[in-house]
Amino acid sequence: MAALGKIRGRGPILILIIGFGLFAFIAEEAFRSCEATQNDRRQQVGEVLGEKISVQDFQKMVDEYTEVVKMQQGTQSLNEEQLNQVKDVVWNTYVQTKILEKEANALGLTVTNAELQNILKEGSNPMLMQTPFVNRQTGRFDVSSLQKFLADYKAQKGTNPQLAQQYEPIYKYWSFIEKTLRQQVLGQKFQALFAHCLLSNPLEAKMAFKDSHEESQIQLASFPYSSIDDSKVKIAESDLKAKYNELKSRFQQYVESRDVKYVDIQVLPSTTDRQALQKQFADYSKELAAAADPAEVIRKSTSLVSYLGIPVLKTAFPSDIANRIDSMSVGQVWGPVESKQDNTLNIIKLVAKQQLPDSVQYRQIQVAGATIDAAHKTADSIYTALQNGADFEALAKKYGQTGEKAWLTTSQYQNTPSLDKDSKNYIVTVNSMAVNETKNLQMGQGNVIVQVLDRRGMVSKYTAAVIKKTIEFSKDTYSAAYNKFSSFVSANQSGADILKNAAKSGYSVQEANDVTTAVHYLANIHSTREALKWLFEAKEGDVSPMYECGDNDHLLVAVLDKIHPVGYRTLSDPQVRDMVKAEVMKDKKAEMLLTQLKGVSSIAAAKAKGGKIADVEQITFAAPAFISVTGASEPALSGAVSATAKGRFSKNAVKGNAGIYLFQVTNKKMRPGKYEDNEEQKLRQRYGQYASNFMNELFINAGVIDNRYLFF
Known part of the structure; x- marks a missing residue:
């Protein structure tokens, strides 16, 4: 009992201790929960319609589309700007797809396999023309070629996994095209539903035709708002608030x-940095001038431009070098010269300039042997047989090759970063051989018997050594x-x-x-x-x-x-305030001008009031009139002119974007052209364009959260 009494006596203290303990426990759990939520957010690229996408899933989509772009462009890698474009396309496509899927599911819209097959058989969709399954003779998508590829791929997966792996990039590319094609067709269906909510009819079509073809000619009296000095206009805070409330919808912001x-x-780079580089280049210039073979000088300089030592087109060089090389003589050294366009210092030595074919048709037989000497001996006998009239293809087949014709073009080799000695010798020899000439080339590992069959496109080619280095700090x-x-x-x-x-x-x-x-x-x-x-x-x-x-x-x-x-930008925002003030200023000046113009009923009277008079032609209801005096497009003026009969003076002054206008209609006529039944079709196409604007409303309501900045 005594113990219980002591406990009761210290009851308030115990309650406080237990309370603090419970609070600490709850706070710890809350902290853990917040930390978990924060960590979860750090792994999310974004959210659409309440559905989150992780950085891993988004990266997979980016990788998939990156491979597609690389295949389309025929490149092995993308630069930073291109990768950013890929990420933007992937994100925007993901958002639109999620929004579209939700709306399509609610409406029961789908793209069936039968519909997709019909699209493939028709072969006219532009996306299909980006695939490898285009018939070169007809220039059209060939569905049978696609079907053969898919069948081969499926068969090879079971029997020859190594060959199937070679097919894999094209298979993934087609899978992406097919998926994108389904999304595209579904989007077209959804947009078509919107478009058909806006109906056209013959009466409306005839009115639209009249609006776009009836032209008015007017005498216009312009009273620009700029004719009134801003200092003469008094603007109260109440004026700004009233105008802000009127224009508030303009200032809604949908993302933070x-x-x-x-x-x-x-x-x-400092002056000292530039002087040090200039000194380096002065030495390079002397070495290049003295060098019989500039390869070692270029290698030592770590130039941004490789030296291949073979004749190439001007296009193989950077544009600033290409622009200079034509005016140089063989053996000349030009530079050092600074190029502002890429912030580099440059030296050029023109080693040779020749007229050579841009493309050469050839065939060849590669000859190997147990030893280098054995290969040389076999090659000599093949070469002798060809010189004595033997059939090239028959000999090639005897040594396990086809001897088929092929083309060697300058673009195939001129941008390669480096070439070995044998490759240089081969390219130079083939370019310099005459038609039907055959040569026996000794290589490091054997011989190549090569015969030139055709030479086309004689062009100027240059062998040039270029030292180009960035001017760095x-x-x-x-x-x-x-x-x-x-x-x-x-x-x-x-x-x-x-x-x-x-x-x-x-x-x-x-x-x-x-x-x-x-x-x-x-x-x-x-x-x-x-x-x-x-x-x-x-x-x-x-x-x-x-x-x-x-x-x-x-x-x-x-x-x-x-x-x-997210929400409405307030009047305290400087940008909003400036916009509202400009509108109030315009309204105030319009009131002053309208008061000044009361009772004016002719162009002469308007001129007497200070109006700037000009003839304006080709005004139609369908397009805003551009007024050169005020430098503004004025849709309100177009509407007022179209509603005024020929010979009449404007019933009321027109308040425009840049001034007040009075006018006299001097003529009305119809543009050349005949009303046709396809005017309704034109209206439907226009409504289809309007329908695409509804996607923006769906985007606003989708609760899109974009956290890509955390990862990319």
Whole structure:
């Protein structure tokens, strides 16, 4: 009992202890939950209609489309800009597909296998023309060629996995085309439903024809708003608020955006850096002039342009080199010269200039043996037999080859980064041989008997040694710029201080407004993903860390100036305020001009009031009239003119975008052309275009969240 009494006596303390314990437990669980949610978010590229997509799934789609683009372009890799375009296409396609699937499922819309087969048999869809299954003779998609490929692929998977692996890239490419084709057809069906909600009829078609073909000629009196000085217009805050409420729908924002002010410097080569490179190039120039074979000089210089040592077209060289090479004489050394277009220093030595065929038709027999000498001996006997009239293809087949004809074009080899000695010898020999000439070429591992059958497209070819190097800053130059900028950032901890003191330190403050998560770079500076991640986690007024970015040549610090959340931009927003003020200014000036023009009933009277008189022709209801006096398109004027009979003066003054207008209709006539039954079809096509605008409404309602900036 005594123990119970002690416990009761300390009851309030125990309650507090237990309460704190429970709170700590709940807080810990809440923290874990928040942390788990945050980690989950870090793995999500985005969200559409409540469905999240992980970075792994999105990357698979990016990889798939990257391979498609590489196959279409015939390249092995994509640069950074091309990869960004791929990611944008994949994201936009994913979003549209998800939205479309939801709407199509609700309506019961599908694309059946039978429909797809009909499209393949018809073969007219432009997407099919991008596949390898196009008949070269007819220029049309060949469904039988596709079916044969798919059957071969399926058979090889079971019997010859190695060959099936070679087929795999084309199979994946076709799978992508088929999937995309289904999505495209489904989208066309959905859009067609929208389009048929807007019906055309003969009466409407005739009115539309009249609106686009009836032209009016007028005498126009223009009274530009600019004729009234802004200082004469009094604008109250109540005027701005009233106009803002009237135009509020214009200022709706569907995704969050942020305004940032930043200081960015690009590190550039110093005078010392340039002088050091110039000294290097002076030495290279002497070495090139003296060298019988410039290959070693080019290798030592680490030039951006490889030296192949064979004749190639001008197109094989960078444009600044190609533009110069024609005017050079053989043996001449030109440079060092700076090229502003790619920030390089350049030297050229023209080794040779020749007239050679752009393409050569040839056939060959490759000869190998147990030893090099054995190969040479066999090749000599083959060559002798050919010289004595033996059949080339028959001899080729005797040695396990076809001896078939092939073409060697300059473009096949001129952009290769390097060539071995045998390849150079082969290319130079084939290009210089006469038609029907046969040669026995000794190679490192054997011989090649080659015969030239045709030479086409005689062109100028150049053997040129080029040293091209980027004018770069040194480590010392970068360190000096880094230390100076780092000191500036350290000395100015607040956003206000950075913005105020930047100019004193020799830096300029720049702005990037309305930045969204859809951008790839902050302020169009490469490698700023970390800065973007900071930007969308920061609060207004926050200062970023200092970033080393760009192409390893930029230093950046940013201040988050303003966050624009989803919803309506307010009147306190400077951009909104400026737009509203401009509209109020226009309204006020219009009122002043309309008061001034009361009672004016002729062009002469309008001129007396200060109107600028001009003849304007070819005004139709279907298009806004462009008025050169005010420099504006005026749809309201087009409507008023079309509604006024020939010979009549405008009943009321027209309030336009850039001024007030009065007019006299001097003539009306119909443009050449006859009303035809296809006018209704034209209207239906126009309605189809209108229907595509509804996709934007579906996008707005889909709750799209784009977090790609966290990963790409």
